[in-house]
Amino acid sequence: MRIRRFTLAQRLFHLLLMLCFMLQAATGLARMYVETGWGRSLARVFGGYESALSVHKAGGVALLVLFGLHLAYLVFGVGWRRLAGPDSLLPRPSDLGDFFRHLGWMLGLRPEPRFERWGYWEKFDYWAVFWGMVIIGGTGLVLYDPVASSRSMPGWGLNVAFWVHRIEALLAIGHVFVIHFFIAHLRRRSFPMDRAMFEGSVDLAHARQEKGAWIERLAAEGRLDEMSGQEARAGARAAYYAFGLSMVALGLYLLVGLLANAGRITW
Amino acid sequence: MKSALAILGLILAALAVPARAPAEEVTAEYYRYRGYEMSSGYYEEYEVKPQYNRPFVLERHERRGVLAYGPAAALVGSASRQADSHGSLRFYAGIACAVCHVQQASNNLHVVRVGLACRQCHGGEPIPGNEHYYAPLNRLRRHAYVCSKCHQGAGYSFAAYLVHEPDPSLAATAQSFPVLSWAFWIMVGIAVLTFALFLPHTLLWGLREFFPSRGKEDEP
Numbered sequence: 001m002r003i004r005r006f007t008l009a010q011r012l013f014h015l016l017l018m019l020c021f022m023l024q025a026a027t028g029l030a031r032m033y034v035e036t037g038w039g040r041s042l043a044r045v046f047g048g049y050e051s052a053l054s055v056h057k058a059g060g061v062a063l064l065v066l067f068g069l070h071l072a073y074l075v076f077g078v079g080w081r082r083l084a085g086p087d088s089l090l091p092r093p094s095d096l097g098d099f100f101r102h103l104g105w106m107l108g109l110r111p112e113p114r115f116e117r118w119g120y121w122e123k124f125d126y127w128a129v130f131w132g133m134v135i136i137g138g139t140g141l142v143l144y145d146p147v148a149s150s151r152s153m154p155g156w157g158l159n160v161a162f163w164v165h166r167i168e169a170l171l172a173i174g175h176v177f178v179i180h181f182f183i184a185h186l187r188r189r190s191f192p193m194d195r196a197m198f199e200g201s202v203d204l205a206h207a208r209q210e211k212g213a214w215i216e217r218l219a220a221e222g223r224l225d226e227m228s229g230q231e232a233r234a235g236a237r238a239a240y241y242a243f244g245l246s247m248v249a250l251g252l253y254l255l256v257g258l259l260a261n262a263g264r265i266t267w
Numbered sequence: 268m269k270s271a272l273a274i275l276g277l278i279l280a281a282l283a284v285p286a287r288a289p290a291e292e293v294t295a296e297y298y299r300y301r302g303y304e305m306s307s308g309y310y311e312e313y314e315v316k317p318q319y320n321r322p323f324v325l326e327r328h329e330r331r332g333v334l335a336y337g338p339a340a341a342l343v344g345s346a347s348r349q350a351d352s353h354g355s356l357r358f359y360a361g362i363a364c365a366v367c368h369v370q371q372a373s374n375n376l377h378v379v380r381v382g383l384a385c386r387q388c389h390g391g392e393p394i395p396g397n398e399h400y401y402a403p404l405n406r407l408r409r410h411a412y413v414c415s416k417c418h419q420g421a422g423y424s425f426a427a428y429l430v431h432e433p434d435p436s437l438a439a440t441a442q443s444f445p446v447l448s449w450a451f452w453i454m455v456g457i458a459v460l461t462f463a464l465f466l467p468h469t470l471l472w473g474l475r476e477f478f479p480s481r482g483k484e485d486e487p
Binding site (some may be wrong): 041103105121124146148150154155156160163168175178182183186187188201267 | 381
């Protein structure tokens with residue numbers, strides 16, 4: 001039996017966010033590492049150094065549009081009333097307690113905590129995108145047309161915007177390609193890939209182990225059958241694995257290239 | 268009547284407030300100063316009316332304040348003010364720019380990424396100092412003479428971008444360009460804190476799942 005975890009709209013948002021993020025990471029690193037052979041080969045995929053910037057700008061605009069659509073979805077699709085419920089992604093004080101209880105379990109000091117629908121790490125990942133969009137999106141808009149921007153701000157602000165954009169982008173790349181990938185796909189319980197974000201549903205036994213409090217609440221409310229979902233067909237599952245794992249592989253390729261060539265570029 | 272006079276007074280007072288104007292180069296009213304400026308390197312501030320100055324970026328060879336143009340501010344013979352800034356160098360013809368200007372050749376994305384040559388911005392021989400009155404890179408006109416060759420429409424403010432950007436991690440940058448230094452260290456701090464929290468967390472989590480105890484608490 002499977003339990004529905006993500007709606008079609010949420011999966012679509014994640015898919016588009018993933019594609020845009022990958023594009024931005026690849027084109028951004030192609031620009032940043034163009035002094036190295038690895039960076040030049042990456043830039044060639046997008047038509048060279050200048051073309052990579054054009055693609056990067058288009059991808060940035062797409063990301064900002066997607067972010068705007070998501071805000072509209074939050075306001076009109078989710079509604080403010082549901083923000084207070086247990087299915088909400090809003091951080092709560094109990095998340096801090098969950099973090100320390102989880103840490104205690106990792107250290108073998110206490111039993112595994114029983115999480116609600118969203119764990120504290122998932123809430124962090126979700127809100128980190130908002131933070132990132134404000135920082136990277138804001139500085140990206142400034143850098144989109146530096147000549148036009150400098151009419152409203154001093155030119156040295158471009159130096160500052162560039163560094164903020166760059167460090168925040170590296171933080172996002174590191175967090176997604178190391179921490180998010182590992183937790184969502186590479187740790188033992190999820191290996192080789194958590195299909196939930198593609199398929200929309202999660203195996204009940206897995207959910208009971210990972211999100212015990214959520215399943216208990218659904219059972220107590222008599223909503224387990226209502227929330228049940230069908231497993232995707234074999235062909236669709238294969239496609240999910242192929243696509244998801246290729247994204248993981250691309251991310252790890254970019255991460256390894258970034259780290260291996262970090263000493264060869266002018267920062 | 269009194270209120271009408273008060274309004275009229277306010278309007279007249281408002282007329283006396285200078286309006287914000289975009290950057291514009293204006294002709295020096297007294298031409299006799301031009302020769303003085305060319306020889307001394309002191310340029311009257313009224314010759315350019317920038318909309319935005321650089322209050323958070325320290326300019327070398329420049330003093331602002333009550334006695335900005337006092338004799339003590341003079342850097343007589345400074346190469347940055349000479350028509351031929353390399354005129355006094357021996358064996359200049361055989362030396363590449365980067366031999367002496369090591370830092371300027373490396374902390375410069377225009378060079379290391381785009382592959383621009385120094386002369387594409389600084390001009391051909393004799394290369395005038397950036398502060399020389401007729402130098403293309405003089406702050407009065409570098410946006411029009413140099414920047415806009417590639418960045419069409421570049422204005423005075425755009426030219427305030429630091430092409431030879433100081434290393435933001437250095438302590439000296441906190442003095443010369445404090446905004447950049449602060450922004451850099453705040454962002455690095457956020458990144459370090461995030462990774463310092465989540466990397467060990469992720470590692471511990473992975474290890475805990477990889478070596479599950481046989482205890483009852485791990486049973487689903």
